[in-house]
Structures are given as structure tokens and as C-alpha cells.
């Protein structure tokens with residue numbers, strides 16, 4: 225369970241997250257939608273401790289993320305995150321990209337890490353690209369590789385930050401399909417996305433962010449189908 | 465017809481000088497690369513705290529090498545240090561190379577996108593694992609051409625150690641010139657030897673680079 229409790233986060237004088245509370249239960253898929261600069265990406269980075277917070281607390285399975293004694297490297301092993309940019313390690317093959325963290329972080333043997341990597345790459349449809357360097361892949365393939373790389377750590381949670389925003393339109397579908405598959409398998413996920421229809425399809429709940437706060441939250445049918453707040457309705461009108 | 469009093473033993477003498485040049489270059493680059501990587505890492509990781517280090521390196525980069533050789537050599541005599549001129553040559557050249565190398569390494573590390581480092585850390589890799597498996601391999605590719613240039617320029621700069629009495633290629637050539645009074649021929653040969661040595665280094669480097677480029 226991820227428990228976000230009245231979190232405040234600033235960059236210098238600029239407060240970006242202004243008291244967000246949100247609980248994501250095991251097996252739940254929560255989508256975060258909202259305008260540019262509303263603090264969505266920042267919140268995701270706070271959840272796995274890539275960014276410090278100023279007030280409030282975030283607990284993952286009861287572990288306080290920002291407590292001084294927390295072993296963040298350990299915590300991050302169970303939180304996979306996929307960014308908007310593809311972030312493939314360009315000096316490693318697809319297989320090596322996916323094997324690196326299981327080997328070095330989890331300490332798996334070469335055979336075990338390779339088996340895990342092949343399994344995850346097959347899962348995302350890249351079984352025929354194992355020996356290829358990422359530079360030779362399309363954006364959609366690179367992004368699926370990034371998903372496999374995160375999955376190879378056997379995470380309990382997956383965070384997606386606009387995983388399809390940097391892709392050509394014809395490549396969006398294959399990545400969304402991969403994410404949908406994960407959702408159906410029961411992965412606990414937080415999706416920051418501009419794909420409203422997709423969010424409506426796969427989410428258990430949708431949160432609309434505005435000015436660093438959860439402005440409206442509820443079932444997809446509620447928030448997307450029948451928004452109660454005028455700002456939510458306006459935002460949806462602008463993106464649909 | 466073309467006649468010369470250059471003998472085989474003169475040539476051999478010059479080749480011995482060339483060997484000293486190569487040894488100096490190798491030793492200086494070893495010192496320069498090791499300490500340059502350390503300093504470069506420090507400069508990239510703690511830009512503020514390592515500012516004094518940057519100032520010191522700046523001095524070694526800016527003061528002409530010849531002055532550094534002569535100053536260090538006299539310092540050695542004043543302090544009564546019992547080290548050979550060759551060691552002084554290696555040390556001064558090494559520090560000089562380190563000053564340049566640290567900048568090459570620093571900019572190589574900074575060329576690694578922050579996104580990639582964040583991705584590595586988000587997989588649970590520690591700072592050092594990120595450095596070892598992601599940052600350094602990528603920074604090496606960026607820094608390598610600059611490093612190779614440094615090797616070539618250090619090789620030429622070794623010629624300056626003749627001022628502290630080391631018989632490297634240029635010095636041996638000069639003594640041959642003094643003996644046979646054919647400066648044009650001898651210096652052409654010396655130049656050719658420098659050229660061949662540089663070519664060898666450049667070729668090795670190109671081969672490495674090509675192997676990396678195949679992957680991009």
C-alpha cells in the first residue's frame with residue numbers, strides 16, 4: 225500500500241505539491257490526470273525518494289520513504305518507474321539493459337538474471353531483440369524495454385510518468401497494450417497520463433490534479449464521465 | 465648524388481631516444497589518467513567543494529611546461545631530493561596531463577544525461593553502481609577522443625624534457641646533428657619517427673572508437 229499524506233514539495237521558493245493525500249491499495253490502478261505543471265511528475269519522484277519532500281509523509285508498505293534511516297536503494301527495488309523519456313542505457317544491449325539491475329542490485333546469478341530478463345522481454349514482445357542495442361529500436365520498443373527493465377526487479381508497484389507522451393502516435397498503442405496487460409495481471413500501478421480514454425478503461429480510480437493538489441478523485445466513470453468540479457470538466461474538454 | 469654521413473649507429477641512437485619518448489609518454493599518461501580521473505570525478509560530483517582543486521589544476525594547465533620542468537628540477541636540487549631527471553620528467557608531465565585529463569573526465573561525466581542516472585537509481589542502484597555501470601562507460605566514450613588528443617600532445621611535449629638533461633628523441637637527434645652537420649635530414653627523420661609513433665596511437669584509438677560506434 226502506498227500512503228501519501230499531506231505532502232508538500234518545493235523547488236526553492238516554488239511550491240509544486242501543496243498537501244497531496246492519496247492512498248493506493250494493493251492491486252489498485254490509480255490514474256493521475258491534470259494540466260502541465262500541476263505537480264504530477266514531481267509527486268511520482270517523491271514516492272520513490274528521487275526527490276525529497278518538505279512536509280507530510282509517504283509510506284510504502286509501512287516504510288516511511290523520507291525518514292533519514294530508510295534504505296532508499298532497497299525501497300526502490302519494489303517500486304518500478306517508467307519515465308516519459310525512454311532512458312535506455314545506450315552502451316548495453318536490450319538484454320543487458322534488463323539484466324543489469326537484477327544482477328548488481330538483487331545479486332542474481334548471470335543465468336537467473338538472464339532468465340528473468342528474457343521472461344520480461346518476452347512479456348513486452350521484445351523476445352527477438354535481445355542482442356540489439358537500444359539505438360536500433362523504435363521509441364515504442366525502447367519504452368517497452370524500459371517497462372521490462374523495471375519489471376525484471378519483480379516490483380510490487382509500477383509508476384508510469386506519461387510513458388507514451390514522447391512517442392509517435394502509431395507507437396502509442398503497443399505501449400498502452402503492455403500497460404493494460406500489467407493492470408489485468410493485478411499489478412498495483414499509478415499512471416500519470418494524458419490518455420484519458422485509456423485511463424478510463426484500466427483505472428480503478430482517477431485523480432485530477434490541479435495546482436499541486438488533488439482537485440477531484442473517484443471512479444473513472446465519476447471523474448471522467450461525470451465530473452463534479454468545473455475545472456475537471458474544463459480540463460477534460462481541453463484534452464478529449 | 466645524395467650522400468650522407470648518417471650511420472646506422474646514429475639511427476639506432478635516435479631510436480633509443482624514441483624509446484625514451486614512448487616511455488615518458490606512457491608513464492606520464494599513466495599518472496595523468498589515474499589522477500585525472502580521480503580529480504575529474506571529484507570535480508563532477510562536488511563542483512563547489514572541489515573548486516580549490518580546480519584552481520590548482522588551472523595553474524598546472526596554464527604555466528608553460530618548460531617553466532614547470534625547470535622550476536621543479538631546481539626545486540629538486542634545493543630540497544636535495546635524490547630522484548632521477550627521468551622521474552622528474554614523468555612527474556611533471558604526469559601532473560600536467562592530469563590537469564587536462566581532469567577537465568576531459570569532468571565534461572565526459574557531465575555529458576551523461578541526468579535522466580539516465582535517475583533511471584539507474586530508480587532501479588535500486590546505489591550511487592557507486594550508477595557510476596560504475598552507467599556513468600563511467602558512457603563518459604568514457606565521450607571523453608575518449610579528447611583523451612587521445614592529450615596522449616598525442618603529451619608525446620610531443622616530452623621533447624621539452626631535454627632541457628633537464630634527458631636523452632629522448634629530440635635530444636638524441638640534436639646530438640646527431642651536432643656531429644654530422646646535416647640538420648635537415650636528421651630532423652626530417654626525427655619528425656617521421658614522431659609521426660609514426662602518433663599514427664600508431666591514433667590507429668589504436670580509432671579502432672576502439674569504431675567498435676563503440678557500431679553499437680549506436
Ligand SMILES: Nc1ncnc2c1ncn2[C@@H]1O[C@H](COP(=O)(O)OP(=O)(O)OP(=O)(O)O)[C@@H](O)[C@H]1O
Nearest residue numbers: 235238240258259260261262263264265266267386
Ligand atoms: N528539478 C526542478 N527544479 C525546479 N523546478 C522544477 C523541477 N522539476 C519540476 N519543476 C517545476 O515544478 C512544477 C511541476 O512540475 P511537474 O513536472 O511535476 O509537472 P507535471 O504535472 O508533471 O507537468 P507535465 O504534464 O508538463 O509533465 C513545474 O512548474 C516545473 O517547472
Ligand SMILES: [Mg+2]
Nearest residue numbers: 264265266386
Ligand atoms: Mg510531468
